[in-house]
Amino acid sequence: MLRFLTAGESHGPQLTVIIEGIPANLYLTGEAISKELFKRQGGYGRGRRMQIEKDTVEIMSGVRHGYTLGSPVTLVVTNDDHKHWLNIMGVAPIEESAQANMKRVITKPRPGHADLVGGMKYNHRDLRNVLERSSARETAARVAVGAVCRILLDQLDIEVISRVKSIGGVKDKGVYTIDEIKAKNDSNDVRVVDDAVAQQMRDCIDEAKKAGDSIGGEVEVTALNVPAGLGSYVHYDRKLDGRIAQSVVSINAFKGVSFGAGFNMADMPGSEVQDPIAYNGEGYTRLSNHLGGFEGGMTNGMPIVVNAVMKPIPTLYKPLQSVDIETKAVYQASIERSDSCAVPAASIVCEHAVAFELTRVILEEFQSNYMEQLIEQMTVYRARVKAF
Ligand SMILES: Cc1cc2nc3c(=O)[nH]c(=O)nc-3n(C[C@H](O)[C@H](O)[C@H](O)COP(=O)(O)O)c2cc1C
Numbered sequence: 319m320l321r322f323l324t325a326g327e328s329h330g331p332q333l334t335v336i337i338e339g340i341p342a343n344l345y346l347t348g349e350a351i352s353k354e355l356f357k358r359q360g361g362y363g364r365g366r367r368m369q370i371e372k373d374t375v376e377i378m379s380g381v382r383h384g385y386t387l388g389s390p391v392t393l394v395v396t397n398d399d400h401k402h403w404l405n406i407m408g409v410a411p412i413e414e415s416a417q418a419n420m421k422r423v424i425t426k427p428r429p430g431h432a433d434l435v436g437g438m439k440y441n442h443r444d445l446r447n448v449l450e451r452s453s454a455r456e457t458a459a460r461v462a463v464g465a466v467c468r469i470l471l472d473q474l475d476i477e478v479i480s481r482v483k484s485i486g487g488v489k490d491k492g493v494y495t496i497d498e499i500k501a502k503n504d505s506n507d508v509r510v511v512d513d514a515v516a517q518q519m520r521d522c523i524d525e526a527k528k529a530g531d532s533i534g535g536e537v538e539v540t541a542l543n544v545p546a547g548l549g550s551y552v553h554y555d556r557k558l559d560g561r562i563a564q565s566v567v568s569i570n571a572f573k574g575v576s577f578g579a580g581f582n583m584a585d586m587p588g589s590e591v592q593d594p595i596a597y598n599g600e601g602y603t604r605l606s607n608h609l610g611g612f613e614g615g616m617t618n619g620m621p622i623v624v625n626a627v628m629k630p631i632p633t634l635y636k637p638l639q640s641v642d643i644e645t646k647a648v649y650q651a652s653i654e655r656s657d658s659c660a661v662p663a664a665s666i667v668c669e670h671a672v673a674f675e676l677t678r679v680i681l682e683e684f685q686s687n688y689m690e691q692l693i694e695q696m697t698v699y700r701a702r703v704k705a706f
């Protein structure tokens with residue numbers, strides 16, 4: 319069973335991940351994982367924090383001479399910004415009086431962030447104790463996990479890619495081939511295929527920033543060459559589309575997921591939604607992919623297409639009304655240093671969340687202790703499905 323736990327505060331010394339269940343004999347290097355982290359760090363609209371960090375992974379366990387051992391893999395991402403927060407983030411106990419006087423105790427929760435409800439839930443009167451962990455800094459750890467999964471999926475000839483479809487209402491309405499998406503999505507800072515739209519998006523982000531506002535958008539993740547039959551219709555928690563939806567909506571600020579034609583299906587007749595079945599000698603295929611690769615909670619062999627919506631960033635440089643939790647007086651919310659748009663970065667997080675869910679289900683269906691066994695099982699399965 320593949321599982322992981324992440325730990326670490328946004329301005330603490332490091333993020334730590336333990337991944338359990340990666341088969342032995344997978345070639346794995348810190349450089350390959352860090353390449354994905356680098357993509358997440360970037361993107362137009364990010365704040366100053368990302369200029370401080372140089373996210374790279376150190377492998378602390380589970381790998382020897384470049385290959386996984388089958389034991390837990392521990393990854394560490396250092397927070398370079400921690401050195402600026404040594405007093406504020408100290409672990410050693412301090413006097414209560416010093417705590418109260420310490421600069422930057424946060425008492426004015428930001429609407430839309432976890433501050434107020436997190437404070438109520440864990441009984442924290444300094445809301446920094448909430449924001450340190452609710453921060454999307456944690457998504458760096460999740461991308462590290464997803465990067466390991468992508469490296470494993472690559473051995474099975476499965477690829478996961480993503481692109482940005484809209485930012486702040488500016489939409490890329492183009493229909494693109496996989497090659498067109500791949501050619502652009504790592505090379506431009508809004509991760510959008512159409513260059514003219516890219517500039518409109520940058521302008522839109524600049525305007526929002528200037529106005530002290532923030533914007534969200536929509537991303538698309540596509541998984542290619544996934545065999546039919548992953549997931550199951552027999553029970554709710556084995557439906558793979560459901561698991562992917564959970565994983566994607568768990569990413570900070572993600573509020574919606576759809577597959578294929580998504581919410582447009584509500585207005586389409588059945589004859590235009592269901593994908594006709596064909597057999598082309600190479601196996602079964604569909605004449606369209608409106609369902610985004612899923613039928614009955616199972617992959618159907620077509621590309622998996624996941625659409626996901628990110629709300630605008632909650633921290634606003636022109637803050638909304640809030641209430642001071644000490645005085646109960648109405649104030650403007652606190653201003654923390656912040657991104658004005660993180661949709662491009664978040665598309666990378668989504669891509670890695672999908673990679674994790676695919677790897678998890680593959681390792682459930684083809685239980686394997688080592689990579690050779692996994693590759694062999696997948697090859698036999700692909701041939702069987704083709705000949706069905
Ligand atoms: C990559 C990424 C970067 C983010 N950066 C910020 C940020 O700079 N400021 C902020 O307030 N929220 C940021 N967010 C969103 C918050 O973390 C998120 O809104 C918050 O944790 C509350 O969770 P919810 O929106 O899912 O309810 C970011 C999210 C992602 C995915």
Ligand SMILES: C=C(O[C@@H]1CC(C(=O)O)=C[C@@H](OP(=O)(O)O)[C@H]1O)C(=O)O
Nearest residue numbers: 365367452453454455458654655656657
């Ligand atoms: C640190 C990251 O994103 C952070 C996510 C975040 C939030 O509230 O979610 C708030 C900001 O934190 P800071 O105040 O330290 O700049 C972002 O920079 C990251 O993506 O690595």
